Amino acid sequence: MGHVLGDVLGVAAAVAVSPLPIIAVILILATPRGRLNGVLFTFGWILGLSALGAVMLVIASPAGASSHGHPAAWAGALKLALGLFLLLFGARRWHRRPKDPSQARLPKWMGAIDRLTPVKVFALGLALAALNAKNAPLTIAAGATIGSAGLPVGQEIASLAVFVVIATCGLLAPLAVFLLGGERAKATLGDWKEWAAQHNVAVMAVLFFVLGLKLFGDGISILVS
Template sequence: MPSTPEATMGAVLGDVLGFAAAVAVSPLPIIAVILILATPRGRLNGVLFTVGWILGLAVLGAVMLAIASPAHASVHKHPATWVGALKLALGLFLVVFGARLWHRRPRDPSEARLPKWMSAIDGLTPVKIFALGVALAALNAKNAPLTIAAGAAIGSAGLPVGQQIGALAVFVVVATLGLLAPLGVFLLGGERARTTLGDWKDWAAQHNVAVMAVLFLVLGLKLLGDGVSVLTS
């Protein structure tokens, strides 16, 4: 019996939520928004950074939907061969990148160092803060492959256009939770917010590489399996 649209939608959401969660817990954007919130215009800059992040995810995901839409990437509800090849390539990239990160992780977390560009956040204008949010979402080598994989999974599943947009919206919202949490603490947490956010920043900075390495290895292996399944079915 063919699956109903609802069952198909549920299966697609189950497929992409893992990618969204991985993007959401990516430590570098969380550290970046915490540093941005500590700038003189922290409230404005934090909101602009988050809006830029949302826009970056949505645009990159929408591009993948246009490329991998049912008319171009699915035949009788089955993903086209190139979709399987894309998943295979993304999976291989994530596994190799994850293994490289794990090998290069600091043996002592206290020795971890933040990227040099983060030291310049205090001097960025609101426009540049917004652009930074877009770049970390859509152009970052750690997040872009996950968003591309999610867009390809949604676009190649044979869903109606409305459900594709809904699935992408769910992905973007879940992928943004990692930024919304510190933003919410800053806006609602009062005097204790800076201490709480400082503790979060320190933990994320120390464990950034190890967290991303494990996520990439797990999701890369999943994508490899999905790609092989599409290419051999």
């Protein structure tokens, strides 16, 4: 189990530093129902990651590992494809980044966050976890890594749980600041939001490229071993 956690912890950390979900939860916390909606958004995020990871475990576990104890060839092919996707998407994001960070614009849907009902806030967290162009491939890769390692079911579930907890730290940090930070919380979260908004595209592009390169390399290593 230890070597599997070593493989997925880096991926989980990359999911955790996703700028858009962090900006979204900060905006949600600033609404009149911020305390409730912030918690619901985080639960939606956790459910989205858990559900997508669990689906991959169900798909991957029957295939298991190869006869030599290595991940199956299909896992290598999947990582190769996901790595290539992230590399191309990262290059595209970098090419389209604003030359002046102060000119960066947030997605239009963020302007309607203060009008979302609790149910829609929960659904937003679910979607940003399971359908996001970066988080979904990384969660799929993590699930495939865990599922193809030939671990007992209990260790598979425990490994997925560790992945989800680490991947949620990016949302738990602003939520903790809001709940425990008192009067200084708004100023602190405001500074975080401004930085994330200005550097969102560049941060995402670099993450796409680095993680895409890692998954691409992992895929090649599995296929040629």
